[in-house]
Amino acid sequence: MKIITFGASSSKNSINKTFAHYTAQQFQNATIDFLDLNDYSLPLFSVDLENEMGIPQNAKDFYLKILNSDFLVISMAEHNGSYSAAFKNLLDWISRYEGKVFANKKMFLLATSPGGRGGESVLEAALARFPRHAAEIVEHFSLPNFESNFDLEKGILDETLRKSYLSKIELVKNSMNQ
Ligand SMILES: Cc1cc2nc3c(=O)[nH]c(=O)nc-3n(C[C@H](O)[C@H](O)[C@H](O)COP(=O)(O)O)c2cc1C
Numbered sequence: 546m547k548i549i550t551f552g553a554s555s556s557k558n559s560i561n562k563t564f565a566h567y568t569a570q571q572f573q574n575a576t577i578d579f580l581d582l583n584d585y586s587l588p589l590f591s592v593d594l595e596n597e598m599g600i601p602q603n604a605k606d607f608y609l610k611i612l613n614s615d616f617l618v619i620s621m622a623e624h625n626g627s628y629s630a631a632f633k634n635l636l637d638w639i640s641r642y643e644g645k646v647f648a649n650k651k652m653f654l655l656a657t658s659p660g661g662r663g664g665e666s667v668l669e670a671a672l673a674r675f676p677r678h679a680a681e682i683v684e685h686f687s688l689p690n691f692e693s694n695f696d697l698e699k700g701i702l703d704e705t706l707r708k709s710y711l712s713k714i715e716l717v718k719n720s721m722n723q
Contacts, residue, residue, distance in 0.1 A: 546721060548572060549614040549650075551580035554622035555631035560691045561664075564657045565620035567697065571714050572616075572721065580610060582631050590637040604638035612648045616721060617680070620655035623667035640678065647680035653717045654685040663689030683720045684713040 550569035552562030562581065569577045585603040588594055611617065622629045628636070639646045654671055656664030668687050675682060686709065688694055694703050701707040 546572070546575040546616060547614045548575045548577045548616045548618060549580060549610055550577060550618040551582060552620050552622060553582070553632035554629045555582045556622070557583070559622060560657055560659070560695075561620035561622045561655070563697070564655055564688060564691070564695065565618050567695075567700070568620070568653065568655060568714075569618040572718065575616075578610060578614065580607070582635060585635065587634055587638055590634055590641075595641060600638060600642045604635065604642055607635060608639045608643055608646065608648075611646070611650060614650060617647065617650050617652040618655070619652060619671075620657060621664055621667045621671050623656060623658050623664040626666040627670055628667060636678075645679035647675060647678050649679045649681060651681045651683050651720060653713070654680075654682050655688070656685075657688040657691045657695070659691055661689045663687035663691075684717050686710055686713050 548569050550565045552559040552565045554561050566579050585607045587601055587603055624630065636646060654668065656668040658664040665687050668685060672682060672685060688701065688706065694701060694706060696702055701710050
C-alpha cells in the first residue's frame with residue numbers, strides 16, 4: 546500500500562500539510578510519500594502560456610506521483626471559501642495533461658482551518674468536484690479550530706471530534722483491507 550499525502554496549500558507551516566501528514570501515519574503497513582506543493586512550483590496557468598511552453602514537468606511529475614500510488618490523503622486549505630491559489634493552479638495544469646487528475650485512486654479528504662467552520666466550504670467544493678477528476682472519496686472529515694483541537698503527539702483533543710475522526714480512520718482502513 547503506497548499512500549500519497551499533502552496539504553493543498555503552499556504555506557511553509559501549513560496546518561493542512563501537518564494534518565494530512567499526521568493522518569497518513571495512522572495507517573499501518575503503508576509506504577508514505579509526504580508531498581509538499583512547494584517542491585512542485587508552477588507558473589500561473591493560462592492557455593497562452595500552455596500554448597507557448599506546454600505542460601510543465603512539475604505538473605506531470607505530481608500527476609505521476611498520484612498515478613503510482615494506491616491511496617491519497619489530502620487536506621484542503623480554505624482561502625476565501627475555496628481552494629488555495631497554489632492548489633487550484635496545480636489542479637488546472639494537471640487537468641490539461643490528464644483530466645482524470647486523481648487517477649481513480651481512493652481518497653481520505655480532509656480540511657482544517659483556525660476558525661470554527663474547519664474549511665467546510667472548500668471541503669464541499671472538493672467533494673463536489675474531485676469525483677469529476679476520477680477521485681474515489683472514501684471518507685471526509687473537517688477539523689475546526691485547529692490550534693486548540695490538534696496536538697502532534699496526542700492527535701485530536703476534542704472528544705466528540707476525536708471519536709468521529711477515529712471512526713472514519715477505521716472505515717478507511719476497512720476500505721484498504723488493513
Ligand atoms: C487569503 C486568505 C483567505 C482565507 N480565507 C479563509 C476562509 O475563507 N475560511 C477560513 O476558514 N479560513 C480562511 N483563511 C485562513 C486559513 O484557513 C488559514 O490561513 C489556514 O492556516 C490555511 O491553511 P494552511 O495553513 O494549510 O495554508 C484565509 C487565509 C488567507 C491567507
